[in-house]
Amino acid sequence: MPARLARVRDVADLRRFVARWRRRGERVAFVPTMGALHAGHVSLMQQARRSARRVVVSIFVNPLQFGPHEDFSRYPRPAARDRRLLEDAGVDLLWQPTVSTIYPPGDRTRVQVEGLSDVLEGASRPGHYTGVATVVMRLLAAVQPDVLWLGQKDAQQALILERMCTDLLLPVQVRRGATVREPDGLALSSRNAYLTPRQRQQAVALSQGLAAGRALLVRGERSAARIVRAVRAEIACYPLMREDYVALVDARTLAPVRAVQGRILLAVAARIGRARLIDNLEWSPR
Amino acid sequence: MPARLARVRDVADLRRFVARWRRRGERVAFVPTMGALHAGHVSLMQQARRSARRVVVSIFVNPLQFGPHEDFSRYPRPAARDRRLLEDAGVDLLWQPTVSTIYPPGDRTRVQVEGLSDVLEGASRPGHYTGVATVVMRLLAAVQPDVLWLGQKDAQQALILERMCTDLLLPVQVRRGATVREPDGLALSSRNAYLTPRQRQQAVALSQGLAAGRALLVRGERSAARIVRAVRAEIACYPLMREDYVALVDARTLAPVRAVQGRILLAVAARIGRARLIDNLEWSPR
Numbered sequence: 001m002p003a004r005l006a007r008v009r010d011v012a013d014l015r016r017f018v019a020r021w022r023r024r025g026e027r028v029a030f031v032p033t034m035g036a037l038h039a040g041h042v043s044l045m046q047q048a049r050r051s052a053r054r055v056v057v058s059i060f061v062n063p064l065q066f067g068p069h070e071d072f073s074r075y076p077r078p079a080a081r082d083r084r085l086l087e088d089a090g091v092d093l094l095w096q097p098t099v100s101t102i103y104p105p106g107d108r109t110r111v112q113v114e115g116l117s118d119v120l121e122g123a124s125r126p127g128h129y130t131g132v133a134t135v136v137m138r139l140l141a142a143v144q145p146d147v148l149w150l151g152q153k154d155a156q157q158a159l160i161l162e163r164m165c166t167d168l169l170l171p172v173q174v175r176r177g178a179t180v181r182e183p184d185g186l187a188l189s190s191r192n193a194y195l196t197p198r199q200r201q202q203a204v205a206l207s208q209g210l211a212a213g214r215a216l217l218v219r220g221e222r223s224a225a226r227i228v229r230a231v232r233a234e235i236a237c238y239p240l241m242r243e244d245y246v247a248l249v250d251a252r253t254l255a256p257v258r259a260v261q262g263r264i265l266l267a268v269a270a271r272i273g274r275a276r277l278i279d280n281l282e283w284s285p286r
Numbered sequence: 287m288p289a290r291l292a293r294v295r296d297v298a299d300l301r302r303f304v305a306r307w308r309r310r311g312e313r314v315a316f317v318p319t320m321g322a323l324h325a326g327h328v329s330l331m332q333q334a335r336r337s338a339r340r341v342v343v344s345i346f347v348n349p350l351q352f353g354p355h356e357d358f359s360r361y362p363r364p365a366a367r368d369r370r371l372l373e374d375a376g377v378d379l380l381w382q383p384t385v386s387t388i389y390p391p392g393d394r395t396r397v398q399v400e401g402l403s404d405v406l407e408g409a410s411r412p413g414h415y416t417g418v419a420t421v422v423m424r425l426l427a428a429v430q431p432d433v434l435w436l437g438q439k440d441a442q443q444a445l446i447l448e449r450m451c452t453d454l455l456l457p458v459q460v461r462r463g464a465t466v467r468e469p470d471g472l473a474l475s476s477r478n479a480y481l482t483p484r485q486r487q488q489a490v491a492l493s494q495g496l497a498a499g500r501a502l503l504v505r506g507e508r509s510a511a512r513i514v515r516a517v518r519a520e521i522a523c524y525p526l527m528r529e530d531y532v533a534l535v536d537a538r539t540l541a542p543v544r545a546v547q548g549r550i551l552l553a554v555a556a557r558i559g560r561a562r563l564i565d566n567l568e569w570s571p572r
Contacts, residue, residue, distance in 0.1 A: 011455060102455075108400045109419075109453035115394050133395075141455040167395035169297060169388075169427040 005087045007094045011142045014095050018056070018143060027052035030145035030172075032136060035059040036076040036190035037085045040151055040180040045089040047177050048149045056143050057086055058095045060102060065131030071274075076193050095143070102138050111137045113160045113167075119254050120267055121156050121278065124244055132157055133164050140170060148172050153179045153187050155265055155280045156254065179279070181207065187279045194275035198240065205238035206268050206279040209246065213266045217283050222260045224248040231268060244269035244276065251282050260285065291373045293380045297428045300381050304342070304429060313338035316431035316458075318422060321345040322362040322476035323371045326437055326466040331375040333463050334435045342429050343372055344381045346388060351417030357560075362479050381429070388424050397423045399446045399453075405540050406553055407442050407564065410530055418443055419450050426456060434458050439465045439473050441551055441566045442540065465565070467493065473565045480561035484526065491524035492554050492565040495532065499552045503569050508546045510534040517554060530555035530562065537568050546571065 008014045021028055029052035031044050048055045059082060066072035086094050110130055116122075117129035140148065148165070150158040162174045180188045185207030186200075195203055209231040216227050231246045249256055251263040263284035270277060294300045304314055315338035317330050334341045345368060352358035372380050396416055402408075403415035426434065434451065436444040448460045466474045471493030472486075481489055495517040502513050517532045535542055537549040549570035556563060 015457070104452055106449070107453045108402060109450050110398045110400060111454075112396045112398060113394050114396060138453075138455045141457065144457070163392070164395050166390055167393045167424075168397075169424045171301070171427065171430070 005083065005091055005094055007083075007096065009096055009098065009101070011097070011101060014056075014093070014142055015144075017093050018054075018145075021054045026054050027146045028054045028056060028143070029147040029149060030140070030143045031055065031057045031091075031149045032139050033057060033059055034061045034075065034190065035082050036078060036193065037082045038180075038188045038190060038192075040153060040177075040188040042085060042089050043180045044149045044151055044177040045086075045091055047175070048147065049090055051147045051149070051175065052145075054092045055090070056093045056095060056145060057091050058097065058139055058143070060095075060097055060135070060139070062102070062131060062135040063099060064103070064134055065128050067125055067127065070125070071191075071194075076190055097142075102135060110134050111164060111168075113163050116156070116160050116163060116254055119156075120245065120247055120249070121154070121269065124269060129157065129160050133160060136161055137164065137168070140165075140172060145172055148174045150174065150176050151179065152176045152280070152282070153189065154278065155251075155267065155282060159252070159254070185211065187277075189277060191275045191277060194273065196273060199273045199275070202238040202240040203272055203275075203277060205235045205241045205272075206270060206277055208237075209234040209268055210266060210279055210281045213248075214281055214283065217260065217285075222285075224257050224260065224264075227260070227266065231266065235268070235270060240272050242271045244271060251284075291369065291377055291380055293369075293382065295382055295384065295387070297383070297387060300342075300379070300428055301430075303379050304340075304431075307340045312340050313432045314340045314342060314429070315433040315435060316426070316429045317341065317343045317377075317435045318425050319343060319345055320347045320361065320476065321368050322364060322479065323368045324466075324474045324476060324478075326439060326463075326474035328371060328375050329466045330435045330437055330463040331372070331377055333461070334433065335376055337433045337435070337461065338431075340378045341376070342379045342381060342431060343377050344383070344425055344429070346383055346421070346425070348388070348417060348421040349385060350389070350420055351414050353411055353413065356411070357477075357480075362476055383428075388421060396420050397450060397454075399449050402442070402446050402449060402540055405442075406531065406533055406535070407440070407555065410555060415443065415446050419446060422447055423450065423454070426451075426458060431458055434460045436460065436462050437465065438462045438566070438568070439475065440564065441537075441553065441568060445538070445540070471497065473563075475563060477561045477563060480559065482559060485559045485561070488524040488526040489558055489561075489563060491521045491527045491558075492556060492563055494523075495520040495554055496552060496565055496567045499534075500567055500569065503546065503571075508571075510543050510546065510550075513546070513552065517552065521554070521556060526558050528557045530557060537570075 029048035111133040212234040213231045251265040267280040315334035397419040498520040499517045537551040553566040
């Protein structure tokens with residue numbers, strides 16, 4: 001029988017739980033989420049569970065990481081369903097802070113990971129990663145976990161937060177969980193809920209595009225331009241998809257790459273209907 | 287007999303000390319410094335000592351908070367004298383990190399306290415307070431103290447760091463120690479060491495200017511313009527001093543004030559010879 005899921009709202013209550021575990025010498029893993037949980041989150045929680053005795057999950061739809069015309073207000077918030085999922089996943093503690101807990105009155109502090117935050121997703125969504133770094137710093141300060149689990153689905157986010165933890169000397173280990181996909185390849189995302197059935201069919205364009213890129217890489221193609229062209233050609237087969245970017249970059253610096261040598265990130269973003277979807281592939285030559 | 291001063295360089299060694307104290311339930315106070323310690327620092331350490339069982343002091347001349355034409359390279363570094371002072375003050379642990387410990391290779395992360403960082407000292411020293419917030423965030427993450435002690439001498443710095451700790455939900459209490467002064471009123475500062483004897487005599491201009499401002503406030507003057515004018519007139523009596531700014535602002539927002547109502551900060555900065563000196567007065571009507 002899974003242990004009962006405890007739920008807290010205040011930082012003081014959260015800290016009481018974590019302090020009790022720490023006194024017993026129990027390791028604590030943390031999975032920050034915006035709710036609307038899916039099997040990708042569950043996979044992260046299961047990995048978190050194997051990495052530590054205790055798992056804390058936060059649900060916080062962070063206003064600071066949404067642009068003025070983005071989907072903050074309509075972002076899905078299926079609270080009861082989320083709770084059942086957390087219970088089934090054996091999560092110990094759910095923390096659902098209010099906006100004024102995370103952004104106290106008079107708040108003025110921002111965390112910025114320069115250079116990595118203004119390219120790819122950051123170029124399309126100005127201020128997005130400052131919002132992400134700023135909120136995750138706060139979540140980490142409140143939870144103080146031993147391990148932080150992040151999804152590979154937003155590889156740029158994972159890289160930025162790894163960089164932040166290293167740079168700010170935060171005493172936390174950062175781990176990435178692999179992207180979980182639908183049987184046809186579509187990466188799981190809370191935003192898939194926005195898709196109509198027809199859009200859902202075509203949303204496979206992103207993973208299909210990446211598959212085309214991977215096929216070239218595996219066959220020895222090293223020209224970034226040719227790989228990007230092949231991804232674009234594949235995505236173009238799906239007329240409902242409006243490409244935002246297809247980029248082949250260094251996986252550690254996000255700098256554009258001309259010829260594939262070290263570890264690369266092939267990242268794609270596109271709009272379809274009301275949704276904006278992303279996906280990516282990390283790869284390195286043998 | 288004072289306990290022996292332990293010294294560490296690496297974060298791992300630092301954390302071992304602090305973890306041992308924490309296991310015994312001992313509170314830890316932290317005083318970050320750039321060395322060149324004086325009686326103002328010692329006063330902070332003594333207050334830190336009364337606030338917690340253990341006192342950690344860092345000495346780190348932080349390159350990030352110095353402008354390209356400022357005094358980073360010639361900032362005084364009297365290592366042996368500093369150590370004796372720390373021993374006499376009963377400090378438990380001295381942490382002297384290297385630059386690459388605080389700024390790991392590839393570092394890109396900055397902490398910014400918006401709105402408070404670009405006025406007064408921040409206007410004269412662009413980037414200074416981003417450097418301060420960024421380094422203190424790292425020092426706090428490494429030490430994880432219960433109490434952080436800051437000097438009132440740089441009131442803007444104290445305000446910015448209080449704001450940062452609140453906003454980032456850092457589990458630390460921030461306390462300010464009063465400015466310590468020479469018998470003639472000059473605020474103690476490591477940069478006083480730059481003064482020639484004649485400059486030293488005239489450096490009293492700042493505290494004399496503030497005293498003139500205080501006299502007006504106490505007598506009921508509420509016009510910021512008239513108070514600032516009186517401070518300026520006093521400083522002008524010392525021909526070697528080149529005023530940088532005299533400002534009367536809200537002590538919590540640093541916004542300019544026209545008529546004194548709530549708590550105010552009267553802040554002055556001036557150059558004299560190779561030195562740039564600051565001083566301030568916080569005051570509120572009964």
